[in-house]
Amino acid sequence: MHYFSTRDLRREWPATLDAALAAGLAAKGGLYVPAALPAFALTDFAGCASLPAIAQRLLTPFFAGSSLAPALREICLEALDLPAPIVNLHSVAGNSTHLLELFHGPTAAFKDFAARFLAACLARLRTRDDPLRTVLVATSGDTGGAVAAAFHRRPGFRVVIVYPDGRVSPRQAHQLGAFGDNVHALRVAGSFDDCQRIVKQVLGDRDLATRLALTSANSISLGRLLPQMAYYAYAALQLRRSAALDAAVAPTVIVPTGNLGNALAAILVREMGLPLGDIHFATNANRTLPDFFSGADYHGRPGVATLANAMDVGDPSNFERLAWFFKDRDVRSSGIFAHSIDDTTLSARIAAGEADYGQVWCPHTACAVEVLEQLRAGASGPFLLVATAHPAKFDNVVEPLVGHPVAAPPALAELLARPSHSEMLDASAAALVERLQLGW
Numbered sequence: 001m002h003y004f005s006t007r008d009l010r011r012e013w014p015a016t017l018d019a020a021l022a023a024g025l026a027a028k029g030g031l032y033v034p035a036a037l038p039a040f041a042l043t044d045f046a047g048c049a050s051l052p053a054i055a056q057r058l059l060t061p062f063f064a065g066s067s068l069a070p071a072l073r074e075i076c077l078e079a080l081d082l083p084a085p086i087v088n089l090h091s092v093a094g095n096s097t098h099l100l101e102l103f104h105g106p107t108a109a110f111k112d113f114a115a116r117f118l119a120a121c122l123a124r125l126r127t128r129d130d131p132l133r134t135v136l137v138a139t140s141g142d143t144g145g146a147v148a149a150a151f152h153r154r155p156g157f158r159v160v161i162v163y164p165d166g167r168v169s170p171r172q173a174h175q176l177g178a179f180g181d182n183v184h185a186l187r188v189a190g191s192f193d194d195c196q197r198i199v200k201q202v203l204g205d206r207d208l209a210t211r212l213a214l215t216s217a218n219s220i221s222l223g224r225l226l227p228q229m230a231y232y233a234y235a236a237l238q239l240r241r242s243a244a245l246d247a248a249v250a251p252t253v254i255v256p257t258g259n260l261g262n263a264l265a266a267i268l269v270r271e272m273g274l275p276l277g278d279i280h281f282a283t284n285a286n287r288t289l290p291d292f293f294s295g296a297d298y299h300g301r302p303g304v305a306t307l308a309n310a311m312d313v314g315d316p317s318n319f320e321r322l323a324w325f326f327k328d329r330d331v332r333s334s335g336i337f338a339h340s341i342d343d344t345t346l347s348a349r350i351a352a353g354e355a356d357y358g359q360v361w362c363p364h365t366a367c368a369v370e371v372l373e374q375l376r377a378g379a380s381g382p383f384l385l386v387a388t389a390h391p392a393k394f395d396n397v398v399e400p401l402v403g404h405p406v407a408a409p410p411a412l413a414e415l416l417a418r419p420s421h422s423e424m425l426d427a428s429a430a431a432l433v434e435r436l437q438l439g440w
């Protein structure tokens with residue numbers, strides 16, 4: 001399989017998977033996309049039950065010709081053997097509403113799946129005489145932790161996290177600074193957009209990036225998109241096999257959406273033939289996608305701060321990939337929808353979670369539940385919702401609304417019990433370069 005840049009419309013510069021994984025960003029500032037999407041039938045997954053086994057089957061065509069192909073099984077086992085339970089939402093009559101919980105990894109958000117997969121690939125692409133690589137990552141909270149956990153104590157790598165001071169939850173901030181060893185957290189007096197800008201600027205300087213052996217693990221990396229497809233295939237197969245669903249119907253999928261990485265993976269899995277129905281993006285007050293899907297031209301804009309901070313994105317990078325896959329079709333009449341949930345509605349939904357469903361939601365998952373409530377007025381399901389983070393990660397938002405403490409899951413509690421250290425950094429690329437040159 002070859003990969004192209006979304007900005008290479010004439011398909012002039014095919015890249016191998018290995019090159020695409022190592023590079024992060026594609027030619028002309030585009031994003032890597034596979035040359036073709038393979039088609040699958042349910043029978044292709046006969047004998048595959050676990051997430052790693054389904055991932056291996058699904059990703060085999062994408063790894064064809066890669067030096068990593070012989071290691072794919074091992075990579076899937078190492079990175080994706082995390083619990084991804086599908087639970088029923090009990091207030092709903094019958095068995096027709098399912099929640100795919102993707103927050104049981106080491107940092108309690110879905111980003112663990114992708115970060116671990118990318119790390120497993122990059123570690124295997126490393127050659128003996130490679131210099132110590134610095135993985136530079138800007139984060140609005142969850143990506144940084146997931147990347148840190150995935151590369152923590154991995155020989156040959158160090159992680160430098162850049163995050164906006166005061167704009168991530170207190171527990172997220174503690175977590176980012178709690179790894180130690182080869183992980184370094186830098187906090188910037190500015191917004192997530194500022195962090196992303198300075199990191200992009202530094203990574204975009206090729207000479208500098210080579211000299212300092214920098215590499216990226218940002219949310220547009222192909223190495224993050226591929227593994228995210230695996231859990232949608234897993235969920236589609238599980239629901240079909242468990243006879244939870246009538247064989248004639250595919251579940252309507254609702255995904256909390258910011259940069260559009262997670263939801264795009266669901267769309268691609270449906271494109272490849274697995275049984276998923278309409279796909280709904282649940283966004284917060286950042287209306288770029290809802291405005292586009294209700295007929296406006298695409299109009300990227302600065303992100304606005306909301307209670308669901310991991311989705312505070314005003315110009316979702318993966319929109320460019322979506323446009324590539326739908327360049328010959330109207331994406332707005334392709335079973336894809338987008339909804340915006342404001343903070344007031346979101347707060348009410350979190351507050352009502354226990355009474356309505358016996359569940360405490362993270363603010364992002366609560367956006368999806370609100371969309372579910374709106375859709376249920378006109379449709380009977382079945383529904384598949386994605387829970388993107390554990391509510392304990394956003395205790396500052398969630399606890400006042402539910403009126404009691406929310407205990408952290410064990411892996412998160414362990415990080416929170418460790419001391420945490422971060423350094424202040426000026427919000428400029430020059431300051432970041434200076435800090436990187438100083439070393440650790």
Ligand SMILES: *Cc1c(COP(=O)(O)O)cnc(C)c1O
Nearest residue numbers: 142258259260261262310388389
């Ligand atoms: C990153 C994140 C999202 C948004 O996912 P995208 O792939 O950027 O659309 C939603 N919820 C949580 C908890 C996240 O960390």
